Amino acid sequence: xxxxxxxxxxxxxxxxxxxxxxxxxxxxxxxxxxxxxxxxxxxxxxxxxxxxxxxxxxxxxxxxxxxxxxxxxxxxxxxxxxxxxxxxxxxxxxxxxxxxxxxxxxxxxxxxxxxxxxxxxxxxxxxxxxxxxxxxxxxxxxxxxxxxxxxxxxxxxxxxxxxxxxxxxxxxxxxxxxxxxxxxxxxxxxxxxxxxxxxxxxxxxxxxxxxxxxxxxxxxxxxxxxxxxxxxxxxxxxxxxxxxxxxxxxxxxxxxxxxxxxxxxxxxxxxxxxxxxxxxxxxxxxxxxxxxxxxxxxxxxxxxxxxxxxxxxxxxxxxxxxxxxxxxxxxxxxxxxxxxxxxxxxxxxxxxxxxxxxxxxxxxxxxxxxxxxxxxxxxxxx
Amino acid sequence: xxxxxxxxxxxxxxxxxxxxxxxxxxxxxxxxxxxxxxxxxxxxxxxxxxxxxxxxxxxxxxxxxxxxxxxxxxxxxxxxxxxxxxxxxxxxxxxxxxxxxxxxxxxxxxxxxxxxxxxxxxxxxxxxxxxxxxxxxxxxxxxxxxxxxxxxxxxxxxxxxxxxxxxxxxxxxxxxxxxxxxxxxxxxxxxxxxxxxxxxxxxxxxx
Numbered sequence: 001x002x003x004x005x006x007x008x009x010x011x012x013x014x015x016x017x018x019x020x021x022x023x024x025x026x027x028x029x030x031x032x033x034x035x036x037x038x039x040x041x042x043x044x045x046x047x048x049x050x051x052x053x054x055x056x057x058x059x060x061x062x063x064x065x066x067x068x069x070x071x072x073x074x075x076x077x078x079x080x081x082x083x084x085x086x087x088x089x090x091x092x093x094x095x096x097x098x099x100x101x102x103x104x105x106x107x108x109x110x111x112x113x114x115x116x117x118x119x120x121x122x123x124x125x126x127x128x129x130x131x132x133x134x135x136x137x138x139x140x141x142x143x144x145x146x147x148x149x150x151x152x153x154x155x156x157x158x159x160x161x162x163x164x165x166x167x168x169x170x171x172x173x174x175x176x177x178x179x180x181x182x183x184x185x186x187x188x189x190x191x192x193x194x195x196x197x198x199x200x201x202x203x204x205x206x207x208x209x210x211x212x213x214x215x216x217x218x219x220x221x222x223x224x225x226x227x228x229x230x231x232x233x234x235x236x237x238x239x240x241x242x243x244x245x246x247x248x249x250x251x252x253x254x255x256x257x258x259x260x261x262x263x264x265x266x267x268x269x270x271x272x273x274x275x276x277x278x279x280x281x282x283x284x285x286x287x288x289x290x291x292x293x294x295x296x297x298x299x300x301x302x303x304x305x306x307x308x309x310x311x312x313x314x315x316x317x318x319x320x321x322x323x324x325x326x327x328x329x330x331x332x333x334x335x336x337x338x339x340x341x342x343x344x345x346x347x348x349x350x351x352x353x354x355x356x357x358x359x360x361x362x363x364x365x366x367x368x369x370x371x372x373x374x375x376x377x378x379x380x381x382x
Numbered sequence: 383x384x385x386x387x388x389x390x391x392x393x394x395x396x397x398x399x400x401x402x403x404x405x406x407x408x409x410x411x412x413x414x415x416x417x418x419x420x421x422x423x424x425x426x427x428x429x430x431x432x433x434x435x436x437x438x439x440x441x442x443x444x445x446x447x448x449x450x451x452x453x454x455x456x457x458x459x460x461x462x463x464x465x466x467x468x469x470x471x472x473x474x475x476x477x478x479x480x481x482x483x484x485x486x487x488x489x490x491x492x493x494x495x496x497x498x499x500x501x502x503x504x505x506x507x508x509x510x511x512x513x514x515x516x517x518x519x520x521x522x523x524x525x526x527x528x529x530x531x532x533x534x535x536x537x538x539x540x541x542x543x544x545x546x547x548x549x550x551x552x553x554x555x556x557x558x559x560x561x562x563x564x565x566x567x568x569x570x571x572x573x574x575x576x577x578x579x580x581x582x583x584x585x586x587x588x589x
Contacts, residue, residue, distance in 0.1 A: 027468055030417050030447035034424070035465055056465045057421055060498030067497070076494065082422035146432035164422065164519060378421055 020048060023363075027056045031134045031367050034377030040358075040366060047366055050358045052351060054381050061382040065341040070096055070308045070330075071171065073341065077328075078165040080343065081379040083123045086115040086156070087321040089169035094250060095317030095328035096171045099310035102302045108173040109252045110295040114186065115159070115168065116251075116319070117284040117291070121193065122152050123322035124233075124277040124284075125200075127374050131274060132204060134371040135213050141204065148196055151189050158182055172302035183292060190288045197281055205278065214270035218357040218369035222266060228353045232324025232346050234373060236261065237276045238268035244320035256290045258283045270372040277374075309336050323347050323374050345379040402541055409453075410536040413481070413529070416452035417445035418472065421459025423486040423519040430522040440529050449475040454532070456525075457511075460488035460495055461502040463564050470556045473509045479544075481536075483528050484511045487518045494518065499562075507568035509554055 026037035035056035041049035061080065065073040077092045078085035090112055097104070129145030153163045159178045160166040168175055204210055220230070225238040235242055243260040245253045261279035263272040310332040318327035324346025331340035350373050358366045383398055391398055399407075419427065431437040431445065446452045449472045461469055473482070484505055487493030492503040505511065512535060515528040554572070557564040568575070 027465065028418055028472055035420055035468075056462060056468075057460065058462055058464065058500050059421075059460050059495045060500055064495065064498055079422055079494075082425060143433045146429055147434065150429070150432075150434045163521065164425065 018043070025366075026053075031371065033130065033371065033375055034380075036370075036375070036377055036380070038354075038366065038370070040363060042363055045362050045364075047358050047361055047363055050355045050366065052354055054351075054377070057377045057381040059378075059382065062341050062343065066338055069336045070310075070338060073338075074169065075165065075167045078167055079378055080345065080382065081321065081323065081326070081347065081376045082164060083126060083376060084119045084322050085164060085166045086119040086168060087319055087326060089166070090116055090251075091317055091319040091321065091326045092328045093169045093171055093317070094319060095315045095330050096308070096310075098315035098317060099313050099330065099332050100171070100304070100308070102172040102304055104302050105173055105299045107177075107295060107298040108300045108302070110291050111174055111178065111300065112169065112251055113253065113256070113291045114288060114295070115156075115166075117288050118152050118155065118186070120284045120322045121281055122149050123374075124281050125149060127322075128200070128204070128274065128277060131368070131371045132210070134367050135210065137209075141200070144196070144200060144203075148193070155182065155186055155189060158185070170301065170304070171308060172304035174300045177300045183295065186288075187292050190285055190292065193285055194282070197278070197285075201278060205275070210274075211271065213365075213368065214274060214372075216267065216269050217361060217365045218270045218372060220268040220353060220357055222268065224353060224356060225268065229349050230324070230353060232320070232322070232350065233276045233280060234273055234324065234350050237263050237272035239263050239266050244318060244325055248318065250317075250319060255294070256287045258287050270368055273372045273374075307336065309334075318344070321346055323376070323379075324350055343379075343382055345382065347373070347375040347377075348380045348382075351375055351380060402539075403537075405541060406537050406539055409479070410533040411441040412444075413442045413454045413532070414444045414446050414452050415442055415454040415456050416449055416472065416476065417447045418455065419458050420461060420465065420469075421486075421488065423458035423489070426519045426522055427456055427458045427485065427525060430525040435522040435526060437526070437529070440526065440533070442529055449473075450477065452476050453479070454481045454483065455509075456483045456485050457489040457505045458485045458519075460486075460493065461505050462500050463502055464500070464559055466502045466505070466508065466564055467556050467559055469505060470508045470554055474554050474556065481512045481532055482509055483513045483515055483532060485515045485517075485525065485528070486520060487516055490514050490516060502564070504573075507573045508557060509569075510572050 021042045023040050023042060024037060025040060027035040037053040039051040039053060040047050061076055065076060074089060074092060077088040080088050125145045125148050129142035132141040156166050157163050159182060160168040220238050222239045225235050226240060239262060241260060241262045246260060261276050261283065263276060312334050313332050316327055316329045318325050325344065326346055327344035329342040330338050333339035354370065354373065357369050388398055429435060431443050437443045455473055455476065457469065484490045488495060489505050492501045495501040496503055513528045513532050515524060517524055554569060557566060
C-alpha cells in the first residue's frame, strides 16, 4: 500500500477507506514478452501510475561491438530482435556500406528484399499469435502462427544454415547464394500464405471478444505518437502515413508497387495496431511476388576487399524493420573497429509511451497494450 | 528381480515393478516446465511446444506460469547479473525434486556475450544444472533430446539415496546484485572454480 499518486484523488465510498495498491508485474510474468517489469499503481482495477523497469537483458551489445571488427558484430545483430535477424543484418550492412564505396549486385538486392519481407511475415504472424494469447485465447491462434512460421524458417535454414540467427548479410552483398530450387519453394510458400491469412482473418478480425477487448483500449493520439518518435506499424495505426521503405527507398524498394496500410481514424487503439499488421502482411506478399518474378541469376557479393577498414567517417543506416525504424550509427576512426556503435531500437522507443497509454485503463488491458506495442527485450535492453 | 522371470511373468499378464521404477516412470513422463523465457532461446522453447515439434509427446507440454507448480526450469537465454537473483529465487520457489536444463551457450557459460560486463558466466554457478544443452539457440529437436536425457537421468535415480530426497531442503542463497557484480560470486555448494593450471607455485607466490 502506498500513498496516493500526485494529481490523483481516491474514490471515497461512504465510510470505507481506500488506498492504492502497488503491484510489480515481472520480470517473470507469463505475458510480459520477456524479462520486462512494470511497476503499476492500482486503484481497484484501474491503473493509476505505471513505471517500466528494464535492463534485465542488457547484454552489452554496443560495448562488445566497439571492441571487435566491423564484420564480427554481424552475428550479434541477429540477437537484437531475435524474431527478425534478417532485417537487423540489413540495417547494419546499410550503415557499414555507407562508410566505404561499394556496389551491391542486383541479385543480392533482390534476395535482401525477399529475406526482409519473409521476416516481416514471420514477425507479424507471431506477434498476432502472442497478442491473442495475451487476450486469453491460449493455444489455437499461436499454434496456427507457429505452423506458418516454421515454413518460413525452413526457407531461412536452407539459405543460411540457421533457423533464427541467420547471419546472412555481408557488407556488399550476401554470405552465400541460395541453393538450387529455393526460389521455387519460396514461391510455393508465398502463394499459399494468403490462404492462411484468409483463415486467420476470419478467425480473429471480427471476433466479438477481440473487438470488445481491443477497441478504444490504449489509445495513442497522432500528436503524441509523432512527438514521442514512434515508428513502424504503431505510428501508422495512429494515422500517420510514414514508411521508411517509401521515404528512403533503400535497397531497391522503389521498383516495387505496394501500399502502406495506415489507420484513417484518429483513435490509434490496440485494434488499429492489430489490423495494420494484418494488412501489412498482404502487402509483403505482393512485394515478395514481384521480387520473385524480377530476380535474375548473377553474383551475390560486391568487391568489398578482405579487410574492412574505412576512413574517418560517420554513417547512419536505417531500415523499416517489422517493429519500426531500426537504425545503426557508426563512427569510424580509421581502424578496423568502430569508435562508436549505436543502435536505434524501435521497440525501446515505442515502449516510451506505455505509461501514457496505460493510465486510466484496466490492469488486464495493460497486458494487451504492452502486447500491441510489439517489444522484444533483446532489442530494448541490448 | 531376474529380468527373464520378469518377462515371463509379463507374458502371463503379470507386471512386476519396484516402487522406485514406478515413481521415476511417473515423474519422468510428466515433467511440468516453468513458463519462463529469458532471451532468444525462449522462442525456440515455445516453438518446441508448438505444432510441429509437439513437446506434448514427451509429457512436458504443461508450461506452468507459477514456480510452485513446476518441476523443470529451462533456463532459456542469457542470464544477466541483474536477472540472476530472480532466476535463483524462482528456482528456490519450485518444490523439490526439481530439475534444470541450461538451454543455449549463454545460459551455460555466457556464450558470445561472455566478454560483457553484465553477463553471468553460467547459471550453474548458483543452481545445479542437470542437462547442459549447447547451441545458439539450440534447435527444437535438441530441446526434445535434452528432455529425453533428463528423463533417462530421472529413471536411474534412487529414492533412498538421491540427495534431492534425503537432504531435505537444500539451500540456494539468492545472490545480491550490487550494481556492478553479484555477491557472492558463486554458490560453493553447487560450483567450484576449476584449478588454474597457470597459477604460480606456492613458494614463488610467497617470495
